[in-house]
Amino acid sequence: MQLVVFDIDGTLTNTNKIDENCFVRAFALEFGIFGINTNWTEYAYTTDSGITQLIFQEKLKRLPSNEELVRLKARFVSLLQEAFINNQDLFNEIPGSANVLAKLQLDPNW
Numbered sequence: 001m002q003l004v005v006f007d008i009d010g011t012l013t014n015t016n017k018i019d020e021n022c023f024v025r026a027f028a029l030e031f032g033i034f035g036i037n038t039n040w041t042e043y044a045y046t047t048d049s050g051i052t053q054l055i056f057q058e059k060l061k062r063l064p065s066n067e068e069l070v071r072l073k074a075r076f077v078s079l080l081q082e083a084f085i086n087n088q089d090l091f092n093e094i095p096g097s098a099n100v101l102a103k104l105q106l107d108p109n110w
Contacts, residue, residue: 002110012097018090022079023048030075031068033059 010016020038027033036055037043043051052072056064064072084091104110 001108004104004110010094012094012101014092014094015090018080018083022076022083025079026072026075027055029079030071031060035059 006012024036024038027036033055036059040046040051043054045051045054049069052069053063056062056068
């Protein structure tokens with residue numbers, strides 16, 4: 001069996017903008033952190049955890065605790081859910097991605 005790994009935003013869903021908005025708002029609402037650099041390519045580690053750690057280091061001069069990471073994730077998910085309820089058009093699929101996933105599910109080699 002072969003494995004395929006997809007990144008969701010920008011690959012399967014066209015959610016980069018709403019993801020960014022909710023991510024930045026989660027920092028503001030949970031920790032009072034503002035002025036986050038949203039040019040993600042400028043970060044050394046462009047994963048959610050790498051970006052989060054750098055933001056904490058730059059803004060609070062320390063790494064986040066596990067409890068703070070749980071709070072941030074919960075707030076981020078809550079903001080995404082709220083945005084989806086208010087405007088489902090912000091969560092469109094990348095054209096053709098559903099077809100690709102459907103075909104992969106039918107193939108026993110994947």
